[in-house]
Amino acid sequence: MDRMSKNKRYLLAAAVPIIILLCMLAVPLSVRFMGTDILVETEPYDPRDIFMGDYVYLSYKISQVDIDKFPEELIREKDVKKLEKFRGHPIYVLLKKDGKFHVVDKVLLEKPSEGIYLRSRLEDMYVFIYRAENLDRLGRIPQYTTKEELDYYTKVYLDYNMERYYVSENTGKKLEAMSRAGALVARVKVYKGYHLLEELFPEETMNGAAVQY
Known part of the structure; x- marks a missing residue:
């Protein structure tokens, strides 16, 4: 036994x-x-070291989300303490097709029952807090606001954990240059909020052919 x-x-x-x-x-x-194949656009990205030897860092247009895509309970909340409770909260970014690419339709706090969506977390609370502290009772932006300040009022950054595209070490210089110019398209496979970054290719080709290193 x-x-x-x-x-x-x-x-x-x-x-x-x-x-x-x-x-x-x-x-x-x-x-x-x-999963379902979708195409998303990248944006110009120019840090000091965009190419790190074994991966290229990417910035996506769907990462900069207009504030009006978020639920009203976040946009209109004036209590900063209540807003802070949403930090780290899971969110679901519902996508829709606009021409050749998928773009953000709206952001949900609850998992949708249908549609193509990406999972993320609400880490960038600065915009909501900034609005709560600076917008008037009617939610209007002050007239003296500069363009730089306007971004703080209207754009929220989201991380999808697909900002790194791994390549063989000491390769990928073409990707580096195209990433800096925002000239890449990402083919992403999405299933129930999860994703796989399948490939990158120049937007000018739009034939799905992977970039050759």
């Missing part, structure tokens, strides 16, 4: 890492085989 118990424990110990590995693979495999 003791030997059988020991054997079960050994088998269980051996099975645990295999189960964990299978769980880790379940999501990307589901996205790969059941």
